[in-house]
Amino acid sequence: SSELTQDPAVSVALGQTVRITCQGDSLRSYYASWYQQKPGQAPVLVIYGKNNRPSGIPDRFSGSSSGNTASLTITGAQAEDEADYYCNSRDSSGNQVFGGGTKLTVL
Amino acid sequence: QVQLQESGPGLVKPSQTLSLTCTVSGGSISSGGYYWSWIRQHPGKGLEWIGYIYYSGSTYYNPSLKSRVTISVDTSKNQFSLKLSSVTAADTAVYYCARVDSSGWRDWYFDLWGRGTLVTVSS
Numbered sequence: 001s002s003e004l005t006q007d008p009a010v011s012v013a014l015g016q017t018v019r020i021t022c023q024g025d026s027l028r029s030y031y032a033s034w035y036q037q038k039p040g041q042a043p044v045l046v047i048y049g050k051n052n053r054p055s056g057i058p059d060r061f062s063g064s065s066s067g068n069t070a071s072l073t074i075t076g077a078q079a080e081d082e083a084d085y086y087c088n089s090r091d092s093s094g095n096q097v098f099g100g101g102t103k104l105t106v107l
Numbered sequence: 108q109v110q111l112q113e114s115g116p117g118l119v120k121p122s123q124t125l126s127l128t129c130t131v132s133g134g135s136i137s138s139g140g141y142y143w144s145w146i147r148q149h150p151g152k153g154l155e156w157i158g159y160i161y162y163s164g165s166t167y168y169n170p171s172l173k174s175r176v177t178i179s180v181d182t183s184k185n186q187f188s189l190k191l192s193s194v195t196a197a198d199t200a201v202y203y204c205a206r207v208d209s210s211g212w213r214d215w216y217f218d219l220w221g222r223g224t225l226v227t228v229s230s
Contacts, residue, residue, distance in 0.1 A: 096167075
């Protein structure tokens with residue numbers, strides 16, 4: 001079955017730029033989507049498709065992809081961006097897979 | 108706007124069947140272009156996709172759970188449901204229902220989520 005690999009933890013200084021990556025074979029064919037989850041809350045979609053943000057998501061969030069790697073970039077990280085971030089994609093069988101998650105700390 | 112709400116028992120005994128329902132409000136579950144999904148999250152762990160269903164009844168299941176999972180849809184009630192059989196303590200988790208936008212073949216994404224419900228498996 002498909003797998004998506006993320007770094008367990010990443011930190012960024014307040015106001016700086018951080019990139020969170022996700023690797024997996026399915027990403028060669030399918031776009032990743034990205035979810036932000038804060039403690040005790042449901043995940044929230046922040047990036048989908050080539051580089052699309054749902055309504056209400058700040059434009060400091062952006063997405064990109066190359067080969068088997070997808071990236072979520074936060075340009076000018078804010079304290080409220082501290083959260084867990086999960087990538088996700090479908091595979092050729094129509095199944096879904098989530099990455100293991102990256103805990104983002106804003107210093 | 109469309110909202111999803113999970114409901115069901117918060118405590119299930121080992122070997123029994125876990126049953127949850129997700130009620131969709133503010134929109135029709137029969138709208139094309141969406142799958143309706145269940146995801147779970149073990150305490151302190153990551154997200155695990157369980158499966159999803161189209162309003163027509165077409166389903167996809169996580170291969171690791173397929174033998175124990177059934178997802179069904181009731182369009183008349185605007186609900187879809189999860190049944191997970193032969194549960195053990197390892198099935199203790201927060202269970203989320205979510206809508207999956209499947210209108211593009213390269214990107215299916217979970218655009219709406221319920222708040223989640225904790226199900227504990229214990230005698």
